[in-house]
Amino acid sequence: MSDREMLKCDVVAISDTGMVAPGVGTFTYGLRGIACMEAKIHGPAIDLHSGIFGGAIANPVTAIARLTATLHDAEGRVMIDGFYDGVRPIADWERKAWAELGDGDAEMLELTGSPALFGEPGYTERERRWARPTAEVNGIGGGYQGEGSKTVIGREAFVKLSFRLVPDQHPDLVLKRAAEHLRAHLPKGVRLEITPGHTGMPYLMDPHSALGTAAQRALKQVFGEKTALIREGGSIPIVQAFKDVLNADTLLLGLALPDCQAHAPNENFPIENFVAGVRLNQALLAELA
Amino acid sequence: MSDREMLKCDVVAISDTGMVAPGVGTFTYGLRGIACMEAKIHGPAIDLHSGIFGGAIANPVTAIARLTATLHDAEGRVMIDGFYDGVRPIADWERKAWAELGDGDAEMLELTGSPALFGEPGYTERERRWARPTAEVNGIGGGYQGEGSKTVIGREAFVKLSFRLVPDQHPDLVLKRAAEHLRAHLPKGVRLEITPGHTGMPYLMDPHSALGTAAQRALKQVFGEKTALIREGGSIPIVQAFKDVLNADTLLLGLALPDCQAHAPNENFPIENFVAGVRLNQALLAELA
Structure with missing residues (x-):
């Protein structure tokens, strides 16, 4: 059997x-659904003194910030080419049923303790969380991490990304397009390494x-x-x-x-x-x- | 005495x-000279599940990346209003003396192991390092820092900045203008905390x-x-x-x-x-x- x-x-x-x-x-x-990815930016072979070298060398930490900032516009839309392709529109009955659940905004502010809600324009907070895809930055790191200051240009920096997907997006295609986006928007003077992670269908x-x-x-x-x-x-x-x-x-x-x-x-x-x-x-x- | x-x-x-x-x-x-600063972005009261909440809440890690990316243009110029005010031009005899030291670019690539040189257009690498001011990102961090993926929206994120200054910039004024820049460019839905650090005159x-x-x-x-x-x-x-x-x-x-x-x-x-x-x-x- x-x-x-x-x-x-x-x-x-x-x-x-x-x-x-x-x-x-x-x-x-x-x-x-979900699709995960890590991007790492490599710069100089070793951590450098930012006084002696600062100004002449691309800084991987600056570069990871610039690259990450290309993923969204100021209002929260995902800027990866084709990211929203195939996204199934929310049905009228769904919008109505979800609206009848009451004021989600107040509950969301209380649950999260966030200073304000924020997200893709044109959708309620429930529609954004349940039926719209996201590009979320789960972690970023590079350079000096301790207390106070250390004037260093770090040799590398990383960002951890995950995409929440809705019907009919496919995680493999989203990872492919995200990698293309990162390569196309890579700041000058550094090297990019992309590691795809786990995926799941919506x-x-x-x-x-x-x-x-x-x-x-x-x-x-x-x-x-x-x-x-x-x-x-x-x-x-x-x-x-x-x-x-x-x-x-x-x-x-x-x-x-x-x-x-x-x-x-x-x-x-x-x-x-x-x-x-x-x-x-x-x-x-x-x-x- | x-x-x-x-x-x-x-x-x-x-x-x-x-x-x-x-x-x-x-x-x-x-x-x-030098002027140091740390900026921290605060979002939700606790780390959040990025599946349940992602799309409706501003992500402090995304926000620190966006904010950091406003500090430079794509070619490496510092974009803080008034940052270059008072910068004393490089004298002709200095440009000449430094050029006579030979090809700095090749030495810089070898010393640092960087993939490429990068910096403010219109200046040689020595001029950039010796006589032009910088905004350097010495460290960035927020959200998940371990191996692989964790689908979290971190509650806060930080960036550590230092500015290298030349005559006749004043570190206190640069820190003030940098703080104004960060406040003016703060992404929506998060709160900003700025901590000035040590300074030194050029x-x-x-x-x-x-x-x-x-x-x-x-x-x-x-x-x-x-x-x-x-x-x-x-x-x-x-x-x-x-x-x-x-x-x-x-x-x-x-x-x-x-x-x-x-x-x-x-x-x-x-x-x-x-x-x-x-x-x-x-x-x-x-x-x-």
Whole structure:
């Protein structure tokens, strides 16, 4: 019996997403994909004294900043040629459903403690996070890292990038275009090294399908009449692999709350959602049976 | 007896500079000044998951790169308003004397191992390093610093800057203008914190003065007929303090070689220049007596 036969199924259920608010059943029908990359800039063979050499030698730290700054415009749009090609527009019913979830801006400011929201013009904060792709700068480094000053021209500098992708972008194509962009915009006098990282496809299913409506009936039994239909901004790459290999859709029935601090200090999960989760699994099995 | 009286002198001699080549007596009549600064950008209260939040929140690492990229144009000119105000032009005899030192470009490429030279157009590499001011990015950091990827939006990011200054720039004014520039160019959605650091005035004396020519006679006794007249790009802030407080010029009679790797691994000094230094001090005292 092959692995594919052993794993044969009608549908997959995963609880690795979130609820829009405590007590509000939430059905997630889409996830963003991901593509990671590191770019390194090499300059002089050794760290140099910035007094003796400064002015005549390209500085890799300056160069990584200049190169990174070419990725976005001042309003947050991604400036890589062709980056938005194939991006599926947000459906009217989605815009409407997400707007009905209330004022996301105030919640986002409170959750993050950011001084202000910021992002691609023409979209609400939920639309930006759930249905628009991003180029995120996850880390940058080069030169002196300690307290105070050291007047050095560092020999190299790096930037760590990740792209969140939506249907119908392909991560391999995005990495290719990003590499082309970086090479085309490389400042003078330095050398560029690009290392591609892990990738995952974006996922989107039809929440109005037979399986999707069964999941929503189960959510209603546990959490009451109003179910939120959302996408999420994170990535669960195996979900698209289930679709491709097993031809099985995945029902994302998450129980994390918005302030769960995923991947950060004080990550948390409410005890009452353990109980709700058990009841949800029972209801889902009954609805699918 | 006051400190000033105790330190009263006709001239100061310092050996903290370099020779243009082994065996070539070198008289340094100018040094660049310095002004240091750190800029920090603050965003969300905690590191955030870049899938869940990416697209709706300004990223401090992206912002520090964008802000740093505003400091120069693509050719290396400093873009801070008024930065070049007061910069004293290079004298014709200086341009000529420095050109006669031979091909600086090839030596600079070999010394630094850089892929290419780079700097302000319209000046030779020596003119850039000795008589033109710079804005150097000594360090940048923010977000994930380890191996591979971590899809995080870091809560803060920093850049460490130093400016090398020439007569008649003033470090306090340069720091003020740099801070104004950073505030004016701050990307949206983040908060900026600026910490000024140490400063030092640029120094320039007349090498054709009585003291200067005495020093050159001493150099000739030790190293032979040809003495190089140069400025240097580094900073020795106390030299201008000697001038201001004691009204004493400083003779910079350096013995370091171009490949001394100052402030870097394998810093070195030739043994024969210890002997030459003893003879140079004897000759200088005789010439000044």
